[in-house]
Amino acid sequence: MRVVVPFAPDRPKTRLAPVLDEAERAEFARTMLDDVLDALSTLDRERSLSLDPFVLSTAPVDCDAPVTVDDRSLSDAVNAQLPDSADDPPAAVVMADLALATPDALARLFAPDADVVLAPGRGGGTNALVARDPDFAVDYHGASFRDHREITREAGADLAVVDSFRLSTDVDEPADLVEVLLHADGSAFEWLDGAGFELAVAEGRVEVERN
Numbered sequence: 357m358r359v360v361v362p363f364a365p366d367r368p369k370t371r372l373a374p375v376l377d378e379a380e381r382a383e384f385a386r387t388m389l390d391d392v393l394d395a396l397s398t399l400d401r402e403r404s405l406s407l408d409p410f411v412l413s414t415a416p417v418d419c420d421a422p423v424t425v426d427d428r429s430l431s432d433a434v435n436a437q438l439p440d441s442a443d444d445p446p447a448a449v450v451m452a453d454l455a456l457a458t459p460d461a462l463a464r465l466f467a468p469d470a471d472v473v474l475a476p477g478r479g480g481g482t483n484a485l486v487a488r489d490p491d492f493a494v495d496y497h498g499a500s501f502r503d504h505r506e507i508t509r510e511a512g513a514d515l516a517v518v519d520s521f522r523l524s525t526d527v528d529e530p531a532d533l534v535e536v537l538l539h540a541d542g543s544a545f546e547w548l549d550g551a552g553f554e555l556a557v558a559e560g561r562v563e564v565e566r567n
């Protein structure tokens with residue numbers, strides 16, 4: 357299955373500005389992309405799923421997967437990669453900021469046979485999906501999980517929702533770095549650790565601090 361990994365290398369992860377400068381955000385975003393590509397290729401190798409991942413990027417990027425450059429908006433660029441007719445093969449979309457994604461977690465996205473499979477993100481987004489129905493289209497940003505559920509219903513397609521802590525944790529905000537430090541062990545974790553981030557407990561709440 358074709359697996360689209362959207363990536364915007366130019367000024368990514370602006371919501372991490374309180375804790376990372378612009379160059380650091382670009383580096384960190386890149387480590388998360390590497391981890392997602394690594395998890396997909398391990399999953400493919402271990403379970404022979406015939407996954408065909410490629411990065412759908414707004415600009416050229418040097419990484420361990422083919423890259424398609426498309427500088428249109430996220431939704432327009434992704435929709436151009438989804439099945440358009442009943443003869444088109446299915447496609448999956450996996451966001452590049454899923455630093456907790458493991459091969460096992462990603463396997464759950466590919467397990468259901470439904471016309472549309474959605475893995476919601478915390479805060480209303482859609483972190484990963486599979487589209488087999490040509491009438492399904494994405495409409496990202498805002499409460500996109502709700503919108504994608506509605507688009508699936510309007511298409512008359514059947515829906516499976518993947519309830520996964522790892523797939524629901526996209527790394528957008530400083531609080532999400534807690535989850536990376538606690539649950540990830542790939543290059544995003546290494547990068548944060550190397551940059552001096554560690555867990556701190558303040559008044560019973562878990563936060564990150566930087567040394």
Ligand SMILES: Nc1nc2c(ncn2[C@@H]2O[C@H](COP(=O)(O)OP(=O)(O)OP(=O)(O)O)[C@@H](O)[C@H]2O)c(=O)[nH]1
Nearest residue numbers: 362363364368369370371412413414430451452453
């Ligand atoms: N191809 C493509 N990918 C995008 C675009 N915008 C965001 N992405 C990718 O889509 C995923 C989700 O992105 P967001 O978390 O919404 O945006 P972000 O730019 O990473 O972070 P913020 O600046 O904090 O919103 C990430 O993998 C991004 O790299 C876009 O316009 N085109």
Ligand SMILES: C[C@H](OP(=O)(O)O)C(=O)O
Nearest residue numbers: 481482483496497500528
């Ligand atoms: C692209 C967007 O991501 P978020 O801004 O929720 O991280 C969405 O999933 O609709």
